[in-house]
Structures are given as structure tokens and as C-alpha cells.
Amino acid sequence: MGWGKGRFASDLRRRAGRVLLAVLLLLASRALERPAIAESRNPLASYFSRLLDESRAETAIGLLLLSDFLKETDGASRTVQVPDLDALVERLAARTSRPTLPYRVVVIDSAVPGEIAFPGGPIILTSGLLALAATPEERAFLVARNLVHVALRHPMAAIKKEGLYAPILKNLKLSEERRDREAVRHVLRGFIKAATGMDQKKADREALALFDQPEAGRQAGLSLLRKLEKELWPIAPWEWFDLPGRIQSLESLAP
Numbered sequence: 001m002g003w004g005k006g007r008f009a010s011d012l013r014r015r016a017g018r019v020l021l022a023v024l025l026l027l028a029s030r031a032l033e034r035p036a037i038a039e040s041r042n043p044l045a046s047y048f049s050r051l052l053d054e055s056r057a058e059t060a061i062g063l064l065l066l067s068d069f070l071k072e073t074d075g076a077s078r079t080v081q082v083p084d085l086d087a088l089v090e091r092l093a094a095r096t097s098r099p100t101l102p103y104r105v106v107v108i109d110s111a112v113p114g115e116i117a118f119p120g121g122p123i124i125l126t127s128g129l130l131a132l133a134a135t136p137e138e139r140a141f142l143v144a145r146n147l148v149h150v151a152l153r154h155p156m157a158a159i160k161k162e163g164l165y166a167p168i169l170k171n172l173k174l175s176e177e178r179r180d181r182e183a184v185r186h187v188l189r190g191f192i193k194a195a196t197g198m199d200q201k202k203a204d205r206e207a208l209a210l211f212d213q214p215e216a217g218r219q220a221g222l223s224l225l226r227k228l229e230k231e232l233w234p235i236a237p238w239e240w241f242d243l244p245g246r247i248q249s250l251e252s253l254a255p
Helices: 002-041 043-072 085-093 127-132 136-151 154-161 165-172 181-195 200-210 214-232 243-251
Strands: 104-108 115-117 122-126
Touching (some): 043 154, 043 165, 043 181, 085 104, 115 181, 122 127, 122 136, 136 200, 136 214, 154 165, 165 181, 200 214
Parallel strands (some): 104 122
Antiparallel strands (some): 115 122
């Protein structure tokens, strides 16, 4: 009789244990489901969460590519300080559609006119290009159009179009000493090539909105582009800059 009671008690404890385990598993599964349920109930929150993650990735990608570019050109180029440039960047950046990005203009000491807008904020200009932008308005147009490229995510679009997004993200997940330098170089070269296909006309047009007087910006842009046409057109392939097309685009905006 005592044995029967003991066996019954043992079975009861096992059943109670199973019920408790089932309850714990159910509670755990519901806890894990809550974020997904919250996202499904609020798709706007889900959208902004993904957008925030991509914005962080965008900034990290830009810094990585800028760092690698400076390493690749070490010895061939050096950075130079340009008075009042930081203040100009800060003033114009506040008027972009993404004013909180960490915009930064790095000037490379090179006589060849050149510009590269990286994802997330970094921008490279050459001293040769700045020399052509002789007036404050021309310099403001030059900086503004590159800020617009970044604000409109043109560099990120170029990276994705070339299939470079996944490889660069893979490297970003690694510590600096474990990163594949050759893979980063591959992305950098691919990006520089793809960047020539960014919407230059749109950047030129949208840059005018950053000026107190858009018409002054338009005239400055035309002046700078005409100088570039004389400087670069004899040696530059048509598809790289399309300077005649850009000039025509700005001319069409005449009041």
C-alpha cells in the first residue's frame, strides 16, 4: 500500500515537472515573439529600426573606405588644411535633408581636380579642384553638391548597385586586425569606379537649395563647371563627368 502511494506521488511529481517545463517553454516562446509581434503591429517602427541600422552601417562604411583610401595614397598625396572650410561644411550641412550626419571634407594635395563623396559623411576634394573654385560662391557650390550626394545616399546606392554592400559589411563585422585588406581594396576600387555613375546633375541642382540665394549658387556652379570643362574635357571620358550635360542642366534652370 505504501509502495503504491510512493509510486503515485512520484508520477505526480513527474507530471507536475512536465507541466512546469511546458509553461516555462510557452512563456519563453511568447517573450521571444514579442519583438516580432510589436514590429508586425507597428511596421513604421520596424522601418525606422532598419533605417537606423543602415544609417550606422553607412557611416561605418564611409569611414572604412576613407581610411583605406588615405592608406592607399600615402606617399603620393598628403592632406592639407584649408582655412574656414570646416565652418562652410557645418553651415551648408545644416541645410541638407540629413543634417546630423558626421560630414567631413578632407583635402588631398593633388594638382589634378578631383572629388569623391563617400557614404555617411566623408568627402575628399583635391587642392587642384579647390584652386579652380576661386570665389567663395564657387567653393560653396563645390562643397554643397558633395554634401547633397551623401545626404541623398548616392554613394550607398552605387555600392549596392555594384554588389559591394555584403562584402564590406562582412569586413566591418571583423576587428581591424582581422579584416581582409585586399577585400577592402576591392570594394574601394569598385566604389570609386561606380561613383562616376552617381547622379551628378541632381547633385548640382539640389545644391542650389543650400544657398541663401539659389540663383547665386546656380551662377557659381556654371562658372565652376565651365572651368572644369576646359581643364578636364580633353583628357576625361564622356561618361565620367558629362560636363556639357551638367552645364546644360543648370542653364535650363535660369529664372
